[in-house]
Amino acid sequence: MEPLKITETELWEYISKTADGSTNHKVERWMNSSDFDEALYIKITAIYNHTLEKDPTVEEAKKRFFNTVTPKTAVWKEMLKYAAILIVVISGTYFYNTISSNRNEIVVQTTFGEQRSIELSDGSKVWLNASSTLSYNTETPRTLYLEGEGFFEVAKDTLHAFTVTTPDHITVKALGTSFNVKSYIDGAITETKLLTGKVEVTSDTHFKESVFMIPDEKVTFYKNTKEVVKSKMDLYESEIAWKEGKIQFENKTFKEIAIDLKAQFGKQIRFSNEDIASSKFTGSFDHKTPISEIFEILKISKEFTYKLNTTTNEWIIE
Structure with missing residues (x-):
C-alpha cells in the first residue's frame, strides 16, 4: 500500500480549522495510520499555538515563530527536530503575551512527557516536569514564576530570599532548602512539598496568614474552595517520583x-x-x-x- 503523505500546508489547515472536508478526512486517516508523523504534528501545532494572528500561511507563521527567539544551538536543533523543550531569551512580544519583552527575561518550557534540569546563576538548581513553564529575569534569578511542576534545590543566600510564584498567586519563599511546587493551570490544587530546610507559603489574593513549613510537610491550596491545608507527607510523597x-x-x-x-x-x-x-x-x-x-x-x-x-x-x- 502506498504511504499516506501529508504536507505541512494540509496539516496547518487542519490544525487552524481552515481545511475543507476532504483535507480533514485525509489528515484524520493519516493520524490513525502507521504513517503518522507525531513529531511533525507537534511542530506545526506548536507553531500555530504561538502565532495566533489572523489567517497566516504556514510559511509566514513559521517565520514569525522562529523569529521570536534567540536560540542556543543545541536546543535549537532539538526544537526543530522534535518541537520539544524551548530554552529561549525573549526578543519581542510575540512568544508569550504574559512575559515582558525585556531581553533579560528567560523562559524555560517543557513539552509533554519531558523533564529538564536548569542551574541558575546563583547556584540554585531546578528540575522542571512535563508541560511546565519557568520564567525569571537574569538580574533577579531568585524570583521565579512557575506554571506546571518544578523541584527546587535552593543555594543559601541569607540576603536574598528565593521565591516561586504560581498562576493562582501562591508564593513559596525560601532561603536555602529543597522543595517541590505543583500548579498546573487545569489542576484543582496548588501543592508545595518540603524536603529540607524551611519555607513560607503566602498569597496576596487568597489568604492573609503565612503558612510556615518544616521538612516532610506539604501545603495544599484548593482552587475551588480557596482552602489551605497543611499536612504530613506520606513516605512515598517525599520521593518526588517524576524526577526519577x-x-x-x-x-x-x-x-x-x-x-x-x-x-x-x-x-x-x-x-x-x-x-x-x-x-x-x-x-x-x-x-x-x-x-x-x-x-x-x-x-x-x-x-x-x-x-x-x-x-x-x-x-x-x-
Whole structure:
C-alpha cells in the first residue's frame, strides 16, 4: 500500500480549522495510520499555538515563530527536530503575551512527557516536569514564576530570599532548602512539598496568614474552595517520583491522575461518567509506558472504556 503523505500546508489547515472536508478526512486517516508523523504534528501545532494572528500561511507563521527567539544551538536543533523543550531569551512580544519583552527575561518550557534540569546563576538548581513553564529575569534569578511542576534545590543566600510564584498567586519563599511546587493551570490544587530546610507559603489574593513549613510537610491550596491545608507527607510523597522518570499516584481520583497524564502525553482526558472520574487508584509507571497500557492496568480495579477522539485530540473515558 502506498504511504499516506501529508504536507505541512494540509496539516496547518487542519490544525487552524481552515481545511475543507476532504483535507480533514485525509489528515484524520493519516493520524490513525502507521504513517503518522507525531513529531511533525507537534511542530506545526506548536507553531500555530504561538502565532495566533489572523489567517497566516504556514510559511509566514513559521517565520514569525522562529523569529521570536534567540536560540542556543543545541536546543535549537532539538526544537526543530522534535518541537520539544524551548530554552529561549525573549526578543519581542510575540512568544508569550504574559512575559515582558525585556531581553533579560528567560523562559524555560517543557513539552509533554519531558523533564529538564536548569542551574541558575546563583547556584540554585531546578528540575522542571512535563508541560511546565519557568520564567525569571537574569538580574533577579531568585524570583521565579512557575506554571506546571518544578523541584527546587535552593543555594543559601541569607540576603536574598528565593521565591516561586504560581498562576493562582501562591508564593513559596525560601532561603536555602529543597522543595517541590505543583500548579498546573487545569489542576484543582496548588501543592508545595518540603524536603529540607524551611519555607513560607503566602498569597496576596487568597489568604492573609503565612503558612510556615518544616521538612516532610506539604501545603495544599484548593482552587475551588480557596482552602489551605497543611499536612504530613506520606513516605512515598517525599520521593518526588517524576524526577526519577515515574508516573506515580496513591489513592488519587482518576480526575486528579488525568492532569498528570495530560502533562506526560499531551492529550486532554474527558470523562463522560462522573463515577469513573471520582474513582481512586494507586499505581506507579515508567514515564515511557504508553497511556493505553496505563488505562488497561487501571481497568483491572475499576471497569471503564476509553477511546481517542482524533478530531478533538482527546481521550474519552466512559
